[in-house]
Amino acid sequence: MSVTPDELAAxxxxxLSGADEARVMAAIAADPALARQVExxxxxxxxxxxxxxxxxEQPVPDRLTELxxxxxxxxxxxxxxDLAAARLEREGxxxxxxxxxxxxxLAASLVAVLVFxxxxxxxxxxxxxxxxxxxxxxLDSQLSAAQPSSAGTRILLSFRNREGEFxxxxxxxxxxxxxxxxxxxxxxxxxxxxxAGAQTDFRMAGSEAELLAAAQDMARGPALSAxxxxxxxxxxxxx
Amino acid sequence: MLALLPRxxxxxxxxxxxxxxxxxxxxxxxxxxxARRDQWQEGTRLDSWMYRIMRNIWIDESRAxxxxxxxxxxxxAGLSVGGDGGQEALVGLGDVDRAMAQLPQEQREAVLLVMVxxxxxxxxxxxxxxxxxxxxxRLVRGRDAxxxxxxxxx
Numbered sequence: 605m606s607v608t609p610d611e612l613a614a615x616x617x618x619x620l621s622g623a624d625e626a627r628v629m630a631a632i633a634a635d636p637a638l639a640r641q642v643e644x645x646x647x648x649x650x651x652x653x654x655x656x657x658x659x660x661e662q663p664v665p666d667r668l669t670e671l672x673x674x675x676x677x678x679x680x681x682x683x684x685x686d687l688a689a690a691r692l693e694r695e696g697x698x699x700x701x702x703x704x705x706x707x708x709x710l711a712a713s714l715v716a717v718l719v720f721x722x723x724x725x726x727x728x729x730x731x732x733x734x735x736x737x738x739x740x741x742x743l744d745s746q747l748s749a750a751q752p753s754s755a756g757t758r759i760l761l762s763f764r765n766r767e768g769e770f771x772x773x774x775x776x777x778x779x780x781x782x783x784x785x786x787x788x789x790x791x792x793x794x795x796x797x798x799x800a801g802a803q804t805d806f807r808m809a810g811s812e813a814e815l816l817a818a819a820q821d822m823a824r825g826p827a828l829s830a831x832x833x834x835x836x837x838x839x840x841x842x843x
Numbered sequence: 844m845l846a847l848l849p850r851x852x853x854x855x856x857x858x859x860x861x862x863x864x865x866x867x868x869x870x871x872x873x874x875x876x877x878a879r880r881d882q883w884q885e886g887t888r889l890d891s892w893m894y895r896i897m898r899n900i901w902i903d904e905s906r907a908x909x910x911x912x913x914x915x916x917x918x919x920a921g922l923s924v925g926g927d928g929g930q931e932a933l934v935g936l937g938d939v940d941r942a943m944a945q946l947p948q949e950q951r952e953a954v955l956l957v958m959v960x961x962x963x964x965x966x967x968x969x970x971x972x973x974x975x976x977x978x979x980x981r982l983v984r985g986r987d988a989x990x991x992x993x994x995x996x997x
Contacts, residue, residue, distance in 0.1 A: 610980075613982070614964070614979070617958075617964070655939040656857055668869055668870055
């Protein structure tokens, strides 16, 4: 059963179907090394997507919208200002094109390697767990747009959950997860727990894509832009 | 077209590797698209058409730029100094940007179209105007280079 690197990449991109897809899936199931490569592709894709996603949420410079305001090419969509406002009003999910691939890629994935325990406040009698001082400090101050490559804990993105709290997905060597800020501190909403045994080899590879998918489920709207994140941080992540 | 602007900007900033250049590229693309709107065929994807215009402009610009080693007019650079640092940081300093900047142009656009914009190989090849096989091999080489440069996590 031979699978070429090109085929693996095409599989990771969802380009294969039918017999080819089945053949690659079988090969991946039989060979952890291939599974790792697919996860590497997906992790890279997740990283690129989350890197460029904030651009979608930035206001488009006036000089660009003005080019269209005077033309009929806008298709009679009306005032620019209103459209921008309407866009904000619209349901958050509609504004998440960059998330879209995450679900699909994961649904197709044979190699989901992380188990996330998602706890919602109030659902568990024991109460919620909170981030320790060091992680809390990182969550408080580190901006995802301007973190050093050497950062031990990397912020993947920030967003608001359905309760309107600010939440941040982070990734660190010794664990990753999502924490939301309430009045007590950074409450863990999801934590990556490495699956035991052979799968731990590619735990880190799968974790970011899984986290982004979990974040997508929790988010009320799109990820915060760099500016929004900066403002939220300055305000202590509280409204 | 208005609804496409955020995505056009994303592609432009990805291609140019810099927000101000990206917005200039976006502006040129919109202007050319408006001037040539008769050439757009009803029923085809407007976004693909505009991406194609954009990457063609960018290729021309890159060549011209190489010749005169001069940036194209960067009207906002002066204004943004000390102002909005966030946007600069967003696409100015990250590992991803540095890695992307090292890719040859044709690999970078293949990576952006498929991995960021979510095009199928076939659609991406149509935007670029090359055979699917060519697009595929550019993508694979670009992706391998990125995995190498960003390393570690795989």
